[in-house]
Amino acid sequence: MVHALNEIRRVLVKSGSLIDLRPVLDRWPIEVTSKSGNHEAGRATDLPEPVADDEAAERAMAEAEQLGWFMRERQEVFPFFYYWDTPKEMREYIDETWNDVIHIEDELWRQLGTSWATANADARVRIRLKMMITGLRKQDPS
Amino acid sequence: MTVQTDPERTESKYFKRYADLAGKRVLEIGCGDGRLTWLYAKSAARVTGIDLHRDDLRVATIDRPADLEHKVVFIRADSIHLPFAKESFDIAILAWSF
Numbered sequence: 019m020v021h022a023l024n025e026i027r028r029v030l031v032k033s034g035s036l037i038d039l040r041p042v043l044d045r046w047p048i049e050v051t052s053k054s055g056n057h058e059a060g061r062a063t064d065l066p067e068p069v070a071d072d073e074a075a076e077r078a079m080a081e082a083e084q085l086g087w088f089m090r091e092r093q094e095v096f097p098f099f100y101y102w103d104t105p106k107e108m109r110e111y112i113d114e115t116w117n118d119v120i121h122i123e124d125e126l127w128r129q130l131g132t133s134w135a136t137a138n139a140d141a142r143v144r145i146r147l148k149m150m151i152t153g154l155r156k157q158d159p160s
Numbered sequence: 161m162t163v164q165t166d167p168e169r170t171e172s173k174y175f176k177r178y179a180d181l182a183g184k185r186v187l188e189i190g191c192g193d194g195r196l197t198w199l200y201a202k203s204a205a206r207v208t209g210i211d212l213h214r215d216d217l218r219v220a221t222i223d224r225p226a227d228l229e230h231k232v233v234f235i236r237a238d239s240i241h242l243p244f245a246k247e248s249f250d251i252a253i254l255a256w257s258f
Binding site: 021022025026028029030031032034035036037038039040041092094096097098099100101102103107111149151153 | 241251
């Protein structure tokens with residue numbers, strides 16, 4: 019990852035900007051949402067390998083700063099939601115797309131199903147990702 | 161299986177606060193199917209999206225609006241070996257890619 023940051027630095031103009039936008043694992047909440055409000059059924063379990071990837075990305079950014087390649091100017095986190103009409107659709111998507119990122123226990127699927135079935139007719143299910151955005155500026159190491 | 165992503169458009173709001181892309185040459189690393197690209201491409205001077213996944217790049221190219229064909233290109237490339245000359249871009253975006 020440090021090599022990639024060095025390549026990015028090479029192709030950027032002097033004082034060019036780098037924006038790092040990515041989800042960060044943090045036991046993302048699984049919720050039922052409707053016009054009457056939101057209810058958290060539980061949280062996903064983070065799998066070890068992508069957690070290690072997050073940590074490696076952070077280490078690479080820190081190293082790029084220490085080497086004087088980039089300076090971190092701003093950083094914020096914000097929610098990013100994925101919505102499905104039913105828990106079944108959500109489960110199919112997560113099993114197919116994120117099975118190497120997160121795990122959701124059977125008990126949580128059951129709780130989600132119950133919460134959704136007993137909620138308002140307009141209820142949907144969603145997962146709240148933690149997104150991080152970082153603005154960095156290319157530096158010229160002395 | 162229908163999924164809806166970020167109907168609140170929170171990502172777009174934050175992204176625009178971080179990136180003034182007007183008239184800039186932009187490199188998007190991990191462009192995927194172009195979902196993020198279409199949020200900003202109109203204001204940029206030129207956009208180069210790279211990704212390793214051929215299927216995603218094919219979708220991005222198919223979805224590319226006709227009025228952006230002249231300034232948005234998608235290339236299969238790895239961030240460790242960027243096939244571009246020194247100082248080719250004003251802004252680089254790591255898009256869900258680290």
